[in-house]
Amino acid sequence: MADIHSVIGTKNKKGQTYTDTWKMMNEAPRTPSFYTGSEVIKEALRRASCDVMIAYPITPQSEAAALIGELFAEGYIGDYFRGESEFAVMSQCAGAAFGGARVFTTTAGPGTMRAMENFPMWSGARLPIQMIVTCRGINSPLSIQPDTLEIAYLLNTGMLVWHAETAQDFFDWILKGYMVSEEPDVHLPLALCCDGFFVTHTKDVVNLTPADMCLPPYDPYRSPVPCMDMECPPVRMMRDPFVMKSNYISYATHASWQQEIWAAVERSRKHSIHWLNGLIDTENTDAEIMIVASGTAVSQGREAIRLLEDEGVRCGLVKVKTLRPWPEEEIREATKNAKHIFVPEFNVTGWLAKEIKATVPNHERVHAGPHVCGGMTMPPEIIVSEIKTALGMKTFSLAGRGS
């Protein structure tokens, strides 16, 4: 039986020292490195004491999946293989996690959709798998370009869902994510999302923790459910009652089971606040105009704020880091002074704006936009234009140059 505290300070087979995660993330020296987001995923995994990574190619996560294969060849990952499809990969991840392994995978766009059936199963079975989602378009006609629509489908799976803005977020949150999702009172899968290409394929300076330090190993004996056993739920329940029974007890048990998953999402709040230093970041919360965003829309919003400042318009920002758990109280508090709340998004439906509208009082303050999708970029000027239009200020159309 693993005892986490007893291995701290000892070395793994690669000579890395199992390190107290708080010290590793907050006190250890950091080295600035110029990496793509995909390379950052690899560097985080190098330090994650990951037992199993299962891969399947789909743009834009293929590079990260392949790079982690190199890590396996170097001996940093316990096991690594390619599944037959995304559905197979996610099922195989479940098998590894049922058996008590720390599991990692990556997917994107149609891959996420293809594997969707597995995600409520993961959370229902309390499997703390970490899945990177490098978001891209999902609909026909085919697009491999950035688009965050797939996140909307993940929000009600019972998984934790975080949305990284930068490669630095990615590096830190991959490692911290295991600490949250493996807590026994949480013990849920984490979908760590980013905007494909914008984060995965652009280079940025990322401050890395020392490569000779790694996370303590996963301790499956702290799991809130037993490791896989054909005679124990959930396996027994899949082949036997209660899904096959039609009576009050079966329904009530299943209802309680579902409630327990969402209770665990709620419990992750405390741990997420601890590790991420809050579920949101804020700037200028006294401003009457606020931008609320997640992912790279935050970066564009920050630039729009700078442009507006040049024109004498004061604007604040809320960066939403965790979508599940949803930072309801934090957003309400951060936007309490706002007369206008703008929600720029890289998707056509505006799922984040809908969440914000359901959260804040006087939701007519929420302007759902600007939206871009299908791989379009979001120039800060269109956020500025949206804000100025709403304020009745003169603004120029960015749609074209005219005749």
Next chain:
Amino acid sequence: MSDYRVLPGPEHFLPPAAASMGICLPNPGEAHINGVIAPEEKAYEEAARQFLMAKVPTIFPGPLVLWAWNEKAAKKATAVRHLFNTLVECVQPGQKPMLIPMPDYRPKYPKINPEVEINPNHPNLTIWHNRIDCCMFIGVHCHQANLSLKIIRGGTSCYTIAMCAQAGHEDAMLSFRDASVEKIMKLADTVKRLKGTVQPRLASAKNGVSS
């Protein structure tokens, strides 16, 4: 802080999970009573008081202490037996302490035998059958304990206590966390110390049965 309180039921056709009502788990060194964070010392007193007041105080040991899968589990099992024996010694005539195992989590069909076991999928059946009005879960995996505690709160008036080895349980009316042999023994000591100071509610007991 949430206004919701985790109280004996029967609460609702489908009661909410206490966590979704804003109830938070205690930090190390703390416990919760009815969803309010309390010093662990106070929780020992309250748990012992509830045991001594109950007509059928019952301990439900789960697989993590029922099977000697490591040395710590075996020691905990001995401590649980000691707590039960202490209850037997300390209760008054008319009170009937019970020790009913939750040996596994398989749904039991066509019918559980509530005389000999409790099951997380229909724990209310064991509570009703044995007219249990106070119970303590120990050694039950957290997910299964939460299922049980919520179903019990939904359909019975039983007072629930969790002696959890991990982070505790909001769905119990009283929860310890980081359970150890020492904590179980301390609860037994507290029961012994309060012996004779608590009046059993024999006359008015509804015995965990909802009407």
